[in-house]
Amino acid sequence: MIRINENYLKLQASYLFADIARRVAAHQKAQPDRPVIRLGIGDVTRALPEACITAFHQAIDEMATDAGFRGYGPEQGYGFLREAIAQNDFRSRGAHIHADEIFVSDGAKCDTGNIQEIFDSASRIAIPDPVYPVYLDTNVMAGRTGKCRNGRYDGITYLDGNAQNGFIPELPEVPVDLIYLCFPNNPTGATITAQQLKVWVDYAAANRSIILYDAAYEAFIRDDGLPHSIYEIEGARQVAIEFRSFSKTAGFTGTRCAYTVVPKSLMAFTASGEPHSVHSLWSRRHSTKFNGVSYPVQRAAQAVYSDAGKRQVADLIDYYMTNADRIRRALQALGYPCIGGENSPYIWVSTGKDSWAFFDMLLQKAGVVCTPGAGFGTCGEGYIRISAFNSHENVATAMDRIRQALES
Ligand code: MLT
16 A cells, blocks of 8 residues: 655645635635735746846757757756856855855755755754745655644744844754754845854854755845855855855746755764765765756856846846835835845735734735735744835835725
C-alpha cells in the first residue's frame, strides 16, 4: 500500500496566497462590475527594463542559429551571470563573494524552500513570526515539526516580532541549528542594521548554526547605512547562506531568475562532528535536481548589471517606492500605525482588528486586496500587509476607496 507523506496533513489546508486568490475569485464572481485592485501578493506590474528585453531578444536570436544555439547549460548558471552578480551585488559593496559561490536558479521561493533538504532532519529550526510562510511550510513537509496547536507547530523555535522590538526578533533562548532571517522583511518591511546583524552572525558562529538570509528585497533599501547583504558583516562567510531574486528587483516574477550564495568557507557537521562543505552539498543537490535557468533569461538577468540596466532598474524601484510612500502616508493619515514602506515595497499596517476580517472588509467594501497579517504567523494577527506593486493610478484609486470604506 502506497502511503502519503503524512507531514503534509499537518499543514494548513492551502498556501496563503492560494487561499487569498480563491477568496478574491469568489468576490469577483459575486461582484463582476467593480474590478478589484490587487495590493496583496507581491507581484510586479511594470514591464521588464528595456536593457533586459534587448538582451532577451538577442539571446533568442542566437538560439535561432545552429552556431548560437545552446542546449543544457551549467546547472549552477552561466559564468557571465555569476561573475556579474559577484562583482555588482557583492564585491562592489566590500563583500568577498566569488562567482563560483553563486547558484543561479528559477526563484528564491524554490531555493528557500529546498535548502533545508541538505540539513539533518533533526536540526533545530528558528523561524521569525511573522514571516514569509515558505520557510515554515517546507520544514513541516520535511517532518521537522510536530502538530500545529493554536497556530504554532511543536518543535519550531519562533522568533517573535512585534511593535515593541520593531519586528527585529531577539536571539533564541534555546539553542538552534538553522535560523531563517529575512531583511528587508517580508511581510513587515522592517530592516536590520549592521550592528544588529552582527549579533546574529556572532550567535551562529558561537553555536555552530547556519543563518539562511533571505535578501530578496535588498534593492528597495534606500537608507545608505543599512547592509544589503549579510556578507557585509564580518564572519558571515562562515555562517550564512543568502538568497536573492531578480523578481522584485527587475520585474522577473514571470520571467524567473534568482540566485543563492553558498560560500565555500561554510561548514556543517556530521553526527561525529566532522566538518563538511555546505557548498559541495548544495552543488550536488542542485546538479541532481535542477537543470538550470534558460539561456535567454540569464542573458536578460545579466543586463540588469549593464549601465542602462542599472538606471532602468533604479527607475523601476523608484516607481514602486513612490507607491509605498503614498500608501504609508494614506494609512497613517487615517490613523493606522504603519511600519515598512521606507526601505521595502511592503507596508505593515496595525489595524487593531482580526486581520482576516479586515482583509474581507477591504475586499468587500473597497474592492482592494491586501494580505492578512495572520497569514504570516500568529504575531501577524491584528495587521495587514499592503504591497506597493501596482500602477500609480491604481494605488491612488485604492487609497481613495480604502479611505471611503474606513470612514463610512
Ligand atoms: C509575497 O507576496 O510575499 C511574495 O510575492 C510571494 C513570493 O515571492 O513568493
